[in-house]
Amino acid sequence: MTTAPAPAFPLTRAAALARLETFLPLAGVAYARDRNRVARAGQHHAVSRLSAALRRRVVSEAEVVAAVLAVHGPDAAASFISEVFWRTYWKGWLEARPAVWHAYRAAATRAPRAPLAAALAGTTGIHAFDAWHAELVETGWLHNWARMQFASIWVHTLGLDWAAGAAFMAGHLIDADPASNTLSWRWVAGLHTAGKAYLADGARIAAMTGGRLGAAGLATGPRIPAADPLPAPAAPRPPRPWLAGRPSVLLLTPEDLSPETAAPDGLAVTAVLAPQALFPTQADRVAGDDALARAAEHWGCVAEWVPDLSAVAARAEAQIVTPFAPVGPVALALEAFAAGLPPGCTLGEWQRGWDRAAWPHCRKGYFALRQAIPTLIAGL
Numbered sequence: 001m002t003t004a005p006a007p008a009f010p011l012t013r014a015a016a017l018a019r020l021e022t023f024l025p026l027a028g029v030a031y032a033r034d035r036n037r038v039a040r041a042g043q044h045h046a047v048s049r050l051s052a053a054l055r056r057r058v059v060s061e062a063e064v065v066a067a068v069l070a071v072h073g074p075d076a077a078a079s080f081i082s083e084v085f086w087r088t089y090w091k092g093w094l095e096a097r098p099a100v101w102h103a104y105r106a107a108a109t110r111a112p113r114a115p116l117a118a119a120l121a122g123t124t125g126i127h128a129f130d131a132w133h134a135e136l137v138e139t140g141w142l143h144n145w146a147r148m149q150f151a152s153i154w155v156h157t158l159g160l161d162w163a164a165g166a167a168f169m170a171g172h173l174i175d176a177d178p179a180s181n182t183l184s185w186r187w188v189a190g191l192h193t194a195g196k197a198y199l200a201d202g203a204r205i206a207a208m209t210g211g212r213l214g215a216a217g218l219a220t221g222p223r224i225p226a227a228d229p230l231p232a233p234a235a236p237r238p239p240r241p242w243l244a245g246r247p248s249v250l251l252l253t254p255e256d257l258s259p260e261t262a263a264p265d266g267l268a269v270t271a272v273l274a275p276q277a278l279f280p281t282q283a284d285r286v287a288g289d290d291a292l293a294r295a296a297e298h299w300g301c302v303a304e305w306v307p308d309l310s311a312v313a314a315r316a317e318a319q320i321v322t323p324f325a326p327v328g329p330v331a332l333a334l335e336a337f338a339a340g341l342p343p344g345c346t347l348g349e350w351q352r353g354w355d356r357a358a359w360p361h362c363r364k365g366y367f368a369l370r371q372a373i374p375t376l377i378a379g380l
C-alpha cells in the first residue's frame with residue numbers, strides 16, 4: 001500500500017490538522033531560530049505552511065495557537081504565536097479602516113501595465129526576484145521573508161506601483177487575503193508606519209537563502225509612494241443580528257470553513273449552502289467541498305453547492321446565517337445581498353470570540369496587540 005504524499009498547502013481539515021500535528025515539534029525554539037531562512041520550493045519545513053487553511057479558517061487561529069501552547073508553553077511558543085497574531089492584527093486593522101482596501105482595489109485597476117511588464121513576467125534580471133516570481137507562479141505560495149523581499153524590490157528598486165504588485169501577488173497566492181496581503185505591501189512600501197519602509201538587501205538575501213539566490217543593484221534608499229492621509233480608525237462593523245431558534249439556512253463562504261467548530265447556541269440549521277460564485281479558485285472549491293461534507297455530518301441536513309447568492313435567497317424562508325465576513329470581496333457581496341433580500345428574510349452573522357477579543361487591540365500599531373497576547377491566550 002502506498003501513502004498519499006502530504007499536500008504542500010493543506011486545504012481540508014484533516015490535512016490541516018495532520019500538518020499541525022507534524023509541525024508541532026518545530027513550532028517552538030526551532031521556529032524562532034529558523035523561520036526566516038528561505039529554503040527552495042518544496043523544502044519550506046521550518047514554517048507550518050498552514051496559511052491557506054488558516055486564511056479560510058479550515059482550522060482556526062485559536063486551535064493552532066492552543067496546540068502550540070500545549071506543547072511548548074508561552075515562552076518557547078512566543079515567536080510562532082506572535083506571527084499568528086500578525087494575521088489577526090491585519091484583519092482587525094483593516095476592519096477599522098475598510099476605505100484602505102477600497103482605495104487599494106481602485107488603485108490596482110488604474111495602474112498602467114506597460115512599466116510592469118518585466119516584473120509581471122519575472123524577467124527583471126534580478127536573480128532572487130525572478131526566482132521567487134517563478135516559485136509564486138508555479139506553486140501559489142512564497143515564504144514570508146521572500147514575500148517581503150519581492151515586494152520591496154518591486155516598490156523600491158523597480159519603482160513600480162505597490163497596489164499593482166499586491167494585486168499580482170494576490171492573484172497567484174493560494175492564501176490570498178485582503179488584509180494580510182494589502183497591508184503587508186503597504187508596510188513594505190512605507191505606508192503603514194509613517195516614513196518607515198522595508199529595504200531588501202542583496203547580501204542578506206544571499207545569507208538567508210544559504211547562498212542560493214542573489215540580488216545585485218538593489219535600491220539603497222526607499223521610494224515611499226505618495227498617499228492620502230490614513231483615515232482615523234472607526235468602530236468595526238458589528239455582526240448582523242439573527243434570532244436563535246429560527247430555522248436557518250447556513251451560508252458557507254471561504255471566510256470561515258469550519259463553522260461547526262464555533263457555531264453559537266440556538267442556531268437551528270435546516271440547510272447548508274455554498275454559492276460557487278463566492279469560491280472563485282480551485283483551492284476555494286477543494287476547501288469548500290470538505291467543509292460541506294463536515295457540515296452535512298454535523299447538522300444532519302442537506303449541504304450543497306448552489307450557483308450564487310440568488311440561489312441562496314430562493315431557498316431561504318426567513319433567516320440566513322453566516323460566520324462574520326471581514327473586509328474583502330465576500331463582505332462586499334454580502335452587503336449587496338443583505339440589502340436586496342425580500343421582506344421577512346434576513347441575513348445574520350456570528351463572530352468568533354478570537355476576533356471579538358483581539359480586534360479592539362488592532363486599531364493602531366502591532367505593539368498594542370502584542371501586549372495583549374498573554375491575556376488573549378490565557379483563556380484558550
Ligand SMILES: Cc1cc2nc3c(=O)[nH]c(=O)nc-3n(C[C@H](O)[C@H](O)[C@H](O)COP(=O)(O)OP(=O)(O)OC[C@H]3O[C@@H](n4cnc5c(N)ncnc54)[C@H](O)[C@@H]3O)c2cc1C
Pocket residue numbers: 035047048049050051052054055083084085086087088090142143144145147148151169170173175176177178180181182184185188
Ligand atoms: C508582501 C506580503 C504579502 C502577504 N500576503 C499574505 C496573504 O495574502 N495571505 C496570508 O495569509 N498571508 C500573507 N502574508 C503573510 C505571510 O507571508 C504568510 O501568511 C506566511 O508566509 C504563511 O506561511 P506559513 O503558514 O508557513 O506561516 P508560519 O510562519 O507557519 O506562521 C503561522 C501562521 O501565522 C500567520 N502569519 C505568519 N506570518 C505572518 C505575517 N507576516 N503576516 C500575517 N500573518 C502571518 C499565517 O496565518 C501563518 O499561516 C504576506 C506577507 C507579506 C510580506
